[in-house]
Amino acid sequence: PDHSGSLMRLAQKYPEMKIVGNAKTFTLIKQFFGTGALSEDRMLEVGEGSTISLGSHRLRFLLAPMVHWPEVMAAYEEEEKILFSADAFGRFGSLERTARAPWAPQARRYYYNIVGKYGAQVQALLKKISALEIKTICPLHGPMLTEDLGEYLRLYDLWSQWKPEEPEGILIAHASIHGNTAHAAKTLKGKLEKKGVQVNICDLTVTDLSYAVASAFYCGKLVLACSTYDGGLFPPMKAFLDHLQTKGFRNRRIGLMENGSWAPAAARLMRAELEKMKELRLCETEVSLRGALNQTSEAQMDALVAELCAE
Known part of the structure; x- marks a missing residue:
């Protein structure tokens, strides 16, 4: 309809006009406008x-x-x-x-x-x-x-081959509830930039998903940072992963960072979503926060930085 919503109005205004299309074109015209919308002599296949x-x-x-x-x-x-x-x-x-x-x-x-x-x-x-x-x-x-x-x-x-434009570039996509996961994502960005890496960061709670999806495909590496929410993924991250899977996301290096004050589950759940996609290589290191970033989780972050920069 965004291409041809005015088709019947044109056909009525110009009764001698023929409509050129393939067999499927005319099937869809009948679906949208009715089986009798065009006479057979007006359809040029x-x-x-x-x-x-x-x-x-x-x-x-x-x-x-x-x-x-x-x-x-x-x-x-x-x-x-x-x-x-x-x-x-x-x-x-x-x-x-x-x-x-x-x-x-x-x-x-x-x-x-x-x-x-x-x-x-x-x-x-x-x-x-x-x-x-x-x-x-x-x-x-x-x-x-x-x-x-x-x-x-x-x-x-x-x-169309799902290849990144910036193979060494990294997108950090975060879905934070109270701000601690967002702070950790920004800390990770700073550490990677000190290594000379091109990094984009995306707050999934405010960014239109179409921009987040395009950024993920642009870069060769992706870090997902997500809070645990009611034992599941915080919905902005779940929606992001659903969109990536639908669009055939593949052939990328992936790092995971989770947060959960008492029962962190986001890393496991993100991994399960990623297993639905093709040719993804997950980093061995996972960063697991218990609320706020601390000495233990920052050490994990440093190990993740080393792993992301090793390739």
């Missing part, structure tokens, strides 16, 4: 490699199912070398591309939160378009792309 001449323009269609809906297809305009890429190469935010609003940060957030699970399907689309000469990319979300196309293609290739 195309498939992989089909072409349509519009006079001075010629469109070639490339099926891209699950990037990120099952009916998705791209269209390549052969005369002006334009790729109409559907959700691929889309981004959140302003249409401008300036130093104030560069493409990559919001494109990364869009990719990992919208398309992210379907990396294999994105790889299939990238393979299809690799043989095309492309001068402009027109996604359905965000600005037209006319420069540095090689960099956009490089990032999409990296993202």
